[in-house]
Amino acid sequence: MEAENFLDLLKQVVADGKISFYYYCDPTSPITALHHLEIPYPGELSPVDLPYRWHAEKPSEDLVDAVWDDDSHSWIENSDKSQPALIAKLQASNAAMQKKMENYEAAKIKDAQNNDKIVQALSGVQKGQAQTTVVLAQLVPMVQQLSKSVNTPDTSDKPNAADETKKEEGAE
Known part of the structure; x- marks a missing residue:
């Protein structure tokens, strides 16, 4: 309950213009919360005065796991x-x-x-x-x-068996 009261109080202070929100991004961190951590800061910082990995631009609500892209100078999806x-x-x-x-x-x-x-x-x-x-x-x-x-034997070329026997008898 105390955290909700603190957030409500913080939002009211922001609405009054006394606190600004900046966003810290450590894309290499295994802790997803550090990929786009919202940081309240009393007063305003110029872009030149922002600490390393702090950004004034809020990540889009459509991004599930937003990380800052140094090449495009905008928030991109990491999930x-x-x-x-x-x-x-x-x-x-x-x-x-x-x-x-x-x-x-x-x-x-x-x-x-x-x-x-x-x-x-x-x-x-x-x-x-x-x-x-x-x-x-x-x-x-x-x-x-x-x-x-x-x-089949050819009968014209060979003599009959009877002819052979006659020759044999006559030769004797």
Whole structure:
């Protein structure tokens, strides 16, 4: 209760113009309260007279964890749970997903081209097999005819068994 009474009293003193508020920022501190600490000061300080890391500008109420940025001379968001930080994370993950999709599409196109080459090679093999089958179909009857002529004796060239026995009897 005493802290609330002190704050009410402090706000009244500020409203009367007797106390000014300045904001201390230590962005390297692990204590979040020191990232944007409100400091009451009796009277006013010129920007030149402000101590190190003290700032006259109040951080925006929209910032969850405000820290002073020396480059832009303004308060920026330090929390990774704030809306701007979440949007930045989503944009980064979206860019990464977009790149993965592009790589996937390129790989898909390359695979399709490889598949076309395989299909062409297989169709060439099938044509070759069809031609081989046609040639074999023509050669099989010839081979069968040759094998019949080799397996069956020719009667005109060889004498009969009866002729041979007659020759043998007459020779005696």
